[in-house]
Amino acid sequence: MLVTRHAEARAVLADPAYVPPPVRQDGAEGTLAWLRAQVSRFSTGETHAGRRRVLAGLLAGLEPAGLRRAATAMTVERDGDWRGVPTAVLASALGVEDSAPVAGAVAGAVVAAVAGAGSGYLSGEETPEADAAVARLLTLAGVPVITLLLQGYAATEGLIEAALRHAEPGDEPGALLCETLRHDPPLRATRRLDTRTGETVTIDLVAANRDPDVFADPERFDPARGSGPHLTFGSGIRPCPAPGHALALAAGVLDALLAPPRTPPRPR
Numbered sequence: 001m002l003v004t005r006h007a008e009a010r011a012v013l014a015d016p017a018y019v020p021p022p023v024r025q026d027g028a029e030g031t032l033a034w035l036r037a038q039v040s041r042f043s044t045g046e047t048h049a050g051r052r053r054v055l056a057g058l059l060a061g062l063e064p065a066g067l068r069r070a071a072t073a074m075t076v077e078r079d080g081d082w083r084g085v086p087t088a089v090l091a092s093a094l095g096v097e098d099s100a101p102v103a104g105a106v107a108g109a110v111v112a113a114v115a116g117a118g119s120g121y122l123s124g125e126e127t128p129e130a131d132a133a134v135a136r137l138l139t140l141a142g143v144p145v146i147t148l149l150l151q152g153y154a155a156t157e158g159l160i161e162a163a164l165r166h167a168e169p170g171d172e173p174g175a176l177l178c179e180t181l182r183h184d185p186p187l188r189a190t191r192r193l194d195t196r197t198g199e200t201v202t203i204d205l206v207a208a209n210r211d212p213d214v215f216a217d218p219e220r221f222d223p224a225r226g227s228g229p230h231l232t233f234g235s236g237i238r239p240c241p242a243p244g245h246a247l248a249l250a251a252g253v254l255d256a257l258l259a260p261p262r263t264p265p266r267p268r
Contacts, residue, residue: 001199004207006214006231012201014236018192019044021200023124030138032120032130039147040241048238054144055241062093064248071252080257084111086156086249091149096141110149113137117146118153122187148242155246158186160253166221173254175223177247182209182230183221190234205231 003009012018023042027033036042040051070089075082091110116133120126137146163173163180185205192201209230210218233240240246 001201003201003203004211006208006211006229009203009205009208009231010235012192012203012236013231013234013238016237017195018201019195020238021191021193027126030131030135032117032126032134033124035117035134035143035146036121036124038143039150041147041151051144051147052241055148058094058144058148059242059245062090062245064244067093067245068248068252068255071249072255075253075256082160082253082257083157084115085253086160087111087114087149087153089249089252090152090245094141094145094148096145096149109136110140113140114149114153118150121150122154151240152242152246152249155186155240155242156250159246160250162186163250163254164257166223167254167258171223171258173251173258174247175226176254176258177250178227178230179221179223179225181232182215182225182228185209185230185232187232203231 003012020042023036024033025037027035027037040048040055043051067089070093071085074085074089078085088111091114096110113133113136117130117137120130134146137149141149159177159180162184163176166180166184167176188204188206190203190205192203193199194201209215209232212218214229215225233243233246
């Protein structure tokens with residue numbers, strides 16, 4: 001079943017009878033399939049609740065404003081090369097370190113491994129490259145931290161890219177990101193399994209976020225619209241555990257990229 005209306009999507013997301021489709025539980029330890037069976041995103045019931053509590057504890061120690069400043073500073077340091085910045089900043093804030101002795105290798109190794117594992121984290125597409133990336137991540141951090149890094153990667157890299165497609169001079173990063181989440185979300189759909197019937201339900205987030213019953217002139221991209229009740233970060237029982245952190249990382253990158261160019265001082 002395909003859900004396209006906002007109210008129906010919210011009802012599904014608030015109903016405990018709808019759960020994420022199960023992922024396979026027989027993956028070899030250290031592989032992408034194994035990792036997906038260990039994380040909160042693809043689990044249900046008390047297992048999900050317990051894993052989510054661990055993530056909440058880790059997130060409680062991270063200040064979004066500090067993440068935003070760090071993302072801005074790193075983007076400036078890299079002369080606007082923002083790819084990997086959100087992951088590198090989040091990894092550093094979570095205390096992820098690499099034993100590699102080469103200066104600067106910590107962020108590089110983490111970012112490369114997260115990108116490699118992230119390619120199949122949501123879709124479940126298993127490749128030798130993704131398995132190798134997961135194995136590398138497991139030498140750097142435990143599953144809860146890896147979970148945050150992979151979910152942060154999925155939530156921020158695509159969001160920044162989409163926001164830049166819509167950005168115009170003078171846009172405020174926070175407002176630009178909120179409207180991007182509504183109009184052009186990085187995650188286009190999410191699925192649930194109806195445990196009563198066995199039917200898979202696909203929620204079209206793009207359509208639900210443009211429901212004319214909820215959003216005036218929904219096809220128009222308008223950063224002045226405000227945050228609004230978009231469903232990109234989820235709703236109901238299983239909302240995203242860290243929307244503020246994801247937005248802070250993305251906004252920090254945009255703070256650097258959208259800042260007006262500095263005018264050099266006039267010669268005297």
